[in-house]
Amino acid sequence: MTKSLFPGFDGLMSLSRREGVDVRPTLLRVLTDLYVQKSTHSADEQRQFVELATRLIDQVDDATRAAVKARLAIYPQAPIPVLQKLGLVAAQEGRRVPLAREIPTPAPAPSPVRTPTDAERRMAANMAMQPTDAAEIHDMFFRAGASERALILHNLAQTPLKAAPRIPTARAKRAFQILEMAAIAGDVENFTLELGDSLILPSRVAAQIVDDAGGEALAVAARALDMPSPNFQRILLFFKPEIGNSVNEVYRLSRLYDRLSDRSALVMLAAWRGSTLAVTRAKYQPSLHDGERQRARAGASQTRPGVQPGAMPRRTGTDGSSER
Numbered sequence: 619m620t621k622s623l624f625p626g627f628d629g630l631m632s633l634s635r636r637e638g639v640d641v642r643p644t645l646l647r648v649l650t651d652l653y654v655q656k657s658t659h660s661a662d663e664q665r666q667f668v669e670l671a672t673r674l675i676d677q678v679d680d681a682t683r684a685a686v687k688a689r690l691a692i693y694p695q696a697p698i699p700v701l702q703k704l705g706l707v708a709a710q711e712g713r714r715v716p717l718a719r720e721i722p723t724p725a726p727a728p729s730p731v732r733t734p735t736d737a738e739r740r741m742a743a744n745m746a747m748q749p750t751d752a753a754e755i756h757d758m759f760f761r762a763g764a765s766e767r768a769l770i771l772h773n774l775a776q777t778p779l780k781a782a783p784r785i786p787t788a789r790a791k792r793a794f795q796i797l798e799m800a801a802i803a804g805d806v807e808n809f810t811l812e813l814g815d816s817l818i819l820p821s822r823v824a825a826q827i828v829d830d831a832g833g834e835a836l837a838v839a840a841r842a843l844d845m846p847s848p849n850f851q852r853i854l855l856f857f858k859p860e861i862g863n864s865v866n867e868v869y870r871l872s873r874l875y876d877r878l879s880d881r882s883a884l885v886m887l888a889a890w891r892g893s894t895l896a897v898t899r900a901k902y903q904p905s906l907h908d909g910e911r912q913r914a915r916a917g918a919s920q921t922r923p924g925v926q927p928g929a930m931p932r933r934t935g936t937d938g939s940s941e942r
Contacts, residue, residue: 643682752892781884801857841883
């Protein structure tokens with residue numbers, strides 16, 4: 619009967635009769651696997667499975683019992699007696715044992731509140747750029763190489779430093795036309811003047827941008843004006859012959875320009891503007907300091923005049939008496 623209902627058991631049954639070979643764990647596993655492969659069973663199949671399984675469950679190791687229990691726990695047509703034997707249903711009620719209530723996970727303890735540092739508070743407040751910071755960014759950019767400049771511009775997009783306001787659209791469009799015409803004509807003076815006026819930069823910084831051999835500074839200035847990419851490429855070809863004659867350089871700067879974000883350009887623009895204030899302070903602060911110190915020394919060394927202003931001088935007579 620077993621052979622007809624559970625094919626493949628002949629070899630296992632024959633092996634189980636040999637002395638010294640315990641095939642009961644394998645027998646129970648295979649029996650369970652064959653049973654759960656079918657969605658429905660006849661009464662005879664269910665009866666034979668119950669007889670074999672309930673007898674073998676007590677004779678196998680814990681690992682085999684756990685494996686069989688896992689297979690039958692998710693099988694909807696598992697016989698009740700086998701489930702009771704495995705402890706999956708209540709013995710008296712003939713139904714599955716209800717699952718225990720989920721153990722509530724304790725709420726994570728709040729992390730101790732840490733007082734933010736001064737630097738963190740400044741960063742969180744979208745801080746305005748200090749002149750010294752602006753000068754440092756300005757100098758670092760112009761000293762860096764091409765790859766380092768690209769990295770600096772990429773990081774500026776994530777910095778909380780306050781960016782410069784956008785150039786008004788009408789003013790920017792006017793600058794496009796003037797800059798492109800000056801570039802085609804090779805007029806460096808008017809190009810520099812227009813670049814400084816449109817970006818509100820001093821002539822020193824505007825000249826430094828125009829004279830920059832790498833071309834990245836010019837790309838930043840054009841992006842700050844929101845210049846279309848074709849206009850920028852034409853300026854490169856006509857205004858920068860050392861770049862325009864190199865296909866690789868034109869491609870590199872065009873790619874940098876297309877990837878450059880508006881925020882990076884405007885933060886750099888704020889640094890260019892702020893660096894001028896830092897240079898001005900550094901230029902005049904020593905002379906002002908020395909002037910105040912010298913004036914203080916001069917005031918302390920002055921002696922009181924013998925005759926007060928407005929007083930009549932005394933005259934001495936022939937007899938030695940004084941007269942007014």
